[in-house]
Amino acid sequence: MVQLQFDHLVHFLDKPEDFIAELKEQNIHAVDGGVHEGRGTYNALSYFDLSYLEFLGTYDRDLVKNAKQAHHSMMETIIDADFREGFIRFASRTTDIEVVAKEWREKGLTVSGPHPLYRKRPDGSVISWRLLFGGEENDSLKLPFIIQWDDDDEKRRIEQIEQGVIGHQQLGIEFAGPTFAVKDSVETAKKWALYLDLVSKASYEDKELNAHVEVLALHGGDLHFASPNGDGIVQSILDEHGEVPFQANFVGASEDKTVELHNGRYHFKK
Structure with a gap:
């Protein structure tokens, strides 16, 4: 399998925008992320180089509940948990999502995707990626979902630094x-x-x-x-x-x- 890296941990919240101030009290820097248009969700983000925490919320819960969610997806997990606040899932990053899909199928997992997605940032720019979901049908702990960003790591790092997202955590943490x-x-x-x-x-x-x-x-x-x-x-x-x-x-x-x-x-x- 191509080498995976940790990408992000998702904390589902009723109001991610309010959590930014709570994190500041713990000396953690977080910023508004943006809106997942047509999907009913939005987020705030806290980056530690390219590993980050995503604070995910809903702006239209009915849209989320009524949409057809991919099997083993994070949104399926959130709905199954009845939108309970707390850590939900995490994503691992790859540079070849098709190879991961192939190998997961060969290992007997049920696989959905890759699915192309995007998010509009507060400044109006758009960031895009693909997601892969997989798992066992009787699994209790959900496997990570797999993400492949459309931009490479170095381009993303430079862009996030320029936007003030990376580089503002307490020194050393x-x-x-x-x-x-x-x-x-x-x-x-x-x-x-x-x-x-x-x-x-x-x-x-x-x-x-x-x-x-x-x-x-x-x-x-x-x-x-x-x-x-x-x-x-x-x-x-x-x-x-x-x-x-x-x-x-x-x-x-x-x-x-x-x-x-x-x-x-x-x-x-x-």
Whole structure:
């Protein structure tokens, strides 16, 4: 498989525009993203080089519910979760989405796409990309969706710097990847390593979460799979919401802390 990179983690919110100020209180820089015309959604964004968090909301929820959503798509996941605020899915970036689609089909996954999409920015310019969705029919934790941007990484980086999107985070802070609540971290990591062609890093015990955590290395944001050792944060998330992403991790922060924001944990380490 062509090498994948972390692209973005999606936090679904009722009002993404209000979340920009909340993030500023945590020394996180975010900006208005724009509108997905004809799809009923809009967003705000927070970039850490080319890895970013997308804060997604709806401007027409009926349009979203009544539209035919691709199978295994992020919007299907949001609708199935009844538009609950919180982390929903994440995207991995590729330079050859057709090869990923072919290999996923060969591995037995149900695949939808690639689908061409675009977003109009606040300045009126348009950015475009293609998305690929895939998964098992009985999966609990949804696989990432795959994105291929129509512009290459370096052009996108320069453009985002010029627009004031990249380069305004607190000095030294980096996005370090998402954490997922899963029933069996070892088996989940093994399965995702197969589907995404990733390798394992050292596992660890997280006392705050009361969980065993397996890690897969992904450029731009490692993937942390946490399974409960007993009662605690991860077990509660599994009981309430099933297997989902629930935490965004950051390193290089000014202090160690964890902040709960709209059903999502923002975990900062020095």
